[in-house]
Amino acid sequence: GQNASLGCHVEVGTNLSLTQSSWERLLPTGMITVAVFNPQFGISVAKEYRSRVRFLNPSVEDASILLEGVGFADIGPYTCKVVTFPLGNTQASTTLDVMDLAQKKHSSTTIEPKVYVSAGSVLVDGDQDVVVATCTAERALPPAWVSWETELSGRLKEFTQEEPNGTGTTTQVGYVWSPHRDARGHALICVVRHPKPGVFNLVMTLLAPDVLVEGQDEVWYVGQENAKLDCRADANPVPHAFFWTRLDVQMPEGVVIANGSLRFTRPLRKNNSGTYRCDVQNAVGLRSQEVDIWIRGELTFLSTLMNHPAAGSLRVSE
Ligand SMILES: *[C@@H]1O[C@H](CO)[C@@H](O)[C@H](O)[C@H]1NC(C)=O
Ligand SMILES: *[C@@H]1O[C@H](CO)[C@@H](O)[C@H](O)[C@H]1NC(C)=O
Ligand SMILES: *[C@@H]1O[C@H](CO)[C@@H](O)[C@H](O)[C@H]1NC(C)=O
Numbered sequence: 001g002q003n004a005s006l007g008c009h010v011e012v013g014t015n016l017s018l019t020q021s022s023w024e025r026l027l028p029t030g031m032i033t034v035a036v037f038n039p040q041f042g043i044s045v046a047k048e049y050r051s052r053v054r055f056l057n058p059s060v061e062d063a064s065i066l067l068e069g070v071g072f073a074d075i076g077p078y079t080c081k082v083v084t085f086p087l088g089n090t091q092a093s094t095t096l097d098v099m100d101l102a103q104k105k106h107s108s109t110t111i112e113p114k115v116y117v118s119a120g121s122v123l124v125d126g127d128q129d130v131v132v133a134t135c136t137a138e139r140a141l142p143p144a145w146v147s148w149e150t151e152l153s154g155r156l157k158e159f160t161q162e163e164p165n166g167t168g169t170t171t172q173v174g175y176v177w178s179p180h181r182d183a184r185g186h187a188l189i190c191v192v193r194h195p196k197p198g199v200f201n202l203v204m205t206l207l208a209p210d211v212l213v214e215g216q217d218e219v220w221y222v223g224q225e226n227a228k229l230d231c232r233a234d235a236n237p238v239p240h241a242f243f244w245t246r247l248d249v250q251m252p253e254g255v256v257i258a259n260g261s262l263r264f265t266r267p268l269r270k271n272n273s274g275t276y277r278c279d280v281q282n283a284v285g286l287r288s289q290e291v292d293i294w295i296r297g298e299l300t301f302l303s304t305l306m307n308h309p310a311a312g313s314l315r316v317s318e
Contacts, residue, residue, distance in 0.1 A: 004070050004096055005056060008063035008080035019083040021063035023053075026077050034078070035065055070098050111168045112196040113140035117188075117204050119237030119283075131157065131174040132237060132283045133204050135190035139168035144194040146173045152186055154178075208285035209233035213278055216291040222270050228263040229291065231278035243279040247290065268295050 012018050023034040036044045037058050045053050052068040063080055075098050081091040117135045132154070137144035148156060154177030161170045175188055192200040214230040233239050242260040245251065254266040262276065273295045279288045 018060040111141035113137035141168040143169035149189040207236045209235035209280035209287040211289040224268045231260040233280040239282040241281040247275040
């Protein structure tokens, strides 16, 4: 789209006269003449170039031309030919290159960013708006364009930082949103645009916790030591809170709750039987799982062992 000037300057010594100067172009089909300057007969431009080629300063000393609105078809070698009397012909060549303007702008100074998404920040109790996910384009030159695409009605929070020594700009865009149960399974797509690597999409699926309690299927009996229930959750972002409660009565003493586990620090008692619930919360929501624990008397357990020796031996080996 730009204008290209092809320069051709002629030194005409004394006793030398310029008969004609011209521009020719080498195409796969052969040499063609683009434009001719003749001091006696004037200027002639080939039909296909007439609208966009002109001599800049037509004279015996200057055969420079301007080629307007160049396109990729103009790429290639061009030759300026000069016919003199009495010395004859002389010529010089140049090669025209045409590049995409966007590429030219970034060609020497492009740094491809490192792109990643991370699960958002921790939900503080009572906070309505939380950053559920952050998309980062690290050290981009020029700075990357970063955004989130989703059907959720949140908003974006952008943060940019110049890296030292011209190593680019880091752009982080957080997705800020009020947790709501309907978000389960909704996708957030981070879109990064940059000359390198072009457009980049990263998908993050938001999942409220899918809660599973391990340990409830064990045979629990009076006097058993180190009994525990483990609460596990499949969630995105990662859960930040696990709670254990006992539903029918108060949580008994002698129980430690840590890392999602409920552990009895003393031998089990008959009245530890009951309904327990694990609640797991992440930025998307709160989900629960209830478990009923039945603690057998020691005698009952022994009779179970005797009636089902195979099952019993498995338990004993634990
Ligand atoms: C190219 O040259 C033409 C004529 O000289 C001028 O009108 C036009 O603005 C120029 N275009 C550019 C991109 O310089
Ligand atoms: C130019 O031509 C004249 C006569 O033909 C000659 O005497 C003179 O030396 C020439 N000059 C040069 C620079 O060749
Ligand atoms: C930046 O450049 C300075 C001096 O040229 C150098 O001391 C420093 O280590 C560089 N920092 C990084 C992050 O490359």
